Amino acid sequence: MTDRSLTDRSVKPNPGTPNPGRIQSKHIILTSHQNKGSSQVIPIQWGAADPRDRGPVIGSLHSARHRNVIGTHAGSYGVYRALAVASGVLDPSHKADLTNTSPIVHIGPHPSWADPSKIVSLDPFGAIASNAFGDHYPTDHEILPTIAITKAHIYIPELKTEIDQGRLQVDGKILKADGNLVVTKAAIDPVWYLPGIAKRLGIDEWDLRRVLFQQTGGMFPELVTRPDLHVFLPPIGGTTVYIVGDVDAITDPNKPVAVRVHDECNGSDVFGSDICTCRPYLVHGIEVCIQTAQAGGAGVIVYCRKEGRALGEVTKFLVYNARKRQEGGDRADAYFLRTECVAGVQDMRFQELMPDVLHWLGITRIDQLVSMSNMKYNAITHAGIEVVQRVAIPPELIPADAQVEIEAKKASGYYSENEVMTEEELAEIKGREY
Numbered sequence: 001m002t003d004r005s006l007t008d009r010s011v012k013p014n015p016g017t018p019n020p021g022r023i024q025s026k027h028i029i030l031t032s033h034q035n036k037g038s039s040q041v042i043p044i045q046w047g048a049a050d051p052r053d054r055g056p057v058i059g060s061l062h063s064a065r066h067r068n069v070i071g072t073h074a075g076s077y078g079v080y081r082a083l084a085v086a087s088g089v090l091d092p093s094h095k096a097d098l099t100n101t102s103p104i105v106h107i108g109p110h111p112s113w114a115d116p117s118k119i120v121s122l123d124p125f126g127a128i129a130s131n132a133f134g135d136h137y138p139t140d141h142e143i144l145p146t147i148a149i150t151k152a153h154i155y156i157p158e159l160k161t162e163i164d165q166g167r168l169q170v171d172g173k174i175l176k177a178d179g180n181l182v183v184t185k186a187a188i189d190p191v192w193y194l195p196g197i198a199k200r201l202g203i204d205e206w207d208l209r210r211v212l213f214q215q216t217g218g219m220f221p222e223l224v225t226r227p228d229l230h231v232f233l234p235p236i237g238g239t240t241v242y243i244v245g246d247v248d249a250i251t252d253p254n255k256p257v258a259v260r261v262h263d264e265c266n267g268s269d270v271f272g273s274d275i276c277t278c279r280p281y282l283v284h285g286i287e288v289c290i291q292t293a294q295a296g297g298a299g300v301i302v303y304c305r306k307e308g309r310a311l312g313e314v315t316k317f318l319v320y321n322a323r324k325r326q327e328g329g330d331r332a333d334a335y336f337l338r339t340e341c342v343a344g345v346q347d348m349r350f351q352e353l354m355p356d357v358l359h360w361l362g363i364t365r366i367d368q369l370v371s372m373s374n375m376k377y378n379a380i381t382h383a384g385i386e387v388v389q390r391v392a393i394p395p396e397l398i399p400a401d402a403q404v405e406i407e408a409k410k411a412s413g414y415y416s417e418n419e420v421m422t423e424e425e426l427a428e429i430k431g432r433e434y
């Protein structure tokens with residue numbers, strides 16, 4: 001492509017789309033080495049209690065000379081932003097107008113925010129970035145939030161059914177008579193402090209940086225060329241937190257806290273597939289959260305974008321087919337094996353990083369953990385958070401085709417109040433055939 005064609009593209013956006021005036025400059029600045037203005041980079045003192053000592057996360061491309069991280073904002077959506085700029089619908093010089101966007105409900109700061117080992121995969125100051133740092137730096141340091149906190153009414157049909165059945169009580173404030181549930185919710189983009197991530201996983205930071213570089217097809221050269229940059233904004237999905245009840249109750253030692261940490265399962269969560277227990281267990285988690293909030297405490301749902309155990313949905317559907325077509329049919333005793341055949345591993349969620357969001361919320365004790373996962377339980381308790389009680393999914397909520405999943409998980413070490421099946425019994429638990 002010649003320079004001329006690029007110039008032409010810039011003045012002829014698609015018909016019907018707004019013309020932002022120009023597209024990204026053709027001048028390419030390699031980010032792999034420090035440029036002349038690098039002395040202006042504000043160092044990030046990860047774990048400092050005062051945000052001004054900690055320093056802002058500057059990942060904006062408008063602040064090229066001030067960027068102090070690897071990667072850019074919005075996780076995987078940064079790629080769509082590039083498409084929007086490339087196709088002429090987004091002016092690359094557009095700066096976010098953050099008027100009235102600050103948190104509706106305040107969270108923190110908590111003591112855990114000042115512990116560089118407790119939070120390594122999100123920026124605890126991410127929701128208050130523009131307030132905490134905005135006045136202290138010139139406007140050419142574009143400091144963007146990585147966390148947004150708002151409120152909502154949510155409607156889940158199962159909750160209305162539970163009200164009608166008398167399983168849930170309407171209180172008019174938290175749970176409305178029409179089934180609407182009042183929540184506070186927070187969206188969190190990942191912000192990785194690489195030395196902390198490496199330490200958490202028990203690996204060398206430079207091995208981590210090299211492999212991240214290699215396994216993303218060389219996407220972020222700074223991982224291996226910029227040892228002065230320790231923070232990475234990875235192009236992955238983030239986390240959403242739903243809080244039921246009084247947010248302040250989360251850190252009140254005299255009030256109960258219920259938590260469900262739920263990893264995304266689009267097929268069940270949204271579309272109601274009956275091959276797994278995800279949506280029914282999520283709804284049960286919300287039910288326990290409502291009851292805890294109604295008892296004066298708070299309930300927390302942490303929803304992590306880690307589809308198919310972070311193997312992705314394509315892998316997940318391939319595994320479904322392999323399970324259903326294998327000799328002897330879909331059996332609980334071969335549940336994990338089929339995943340390993342396709343993906344090479346059973347799971348890539350790295351629950352070791354998951355408790356960060358609980359520390360961000362200031363949680364030190366969970367009265368009811370609505371999860372049977374030993375991986376989640378171990379991660380939470382290893383992070384120093386006390387778990388008083390684990391809550392299994394009630395048997396009547398397990399969907400028709402999900403016995404294979406639940407028995408296989410229980411046999412692999414998931415929490416259960418009942419006896420775990422033997423190998424022979426597991427082989428007898430079979431799912432539907434395609």
Ligand SMILES: [Zn+2]
Binds near residue numbers: 268278279
């Ligand atoms: Zn599922």
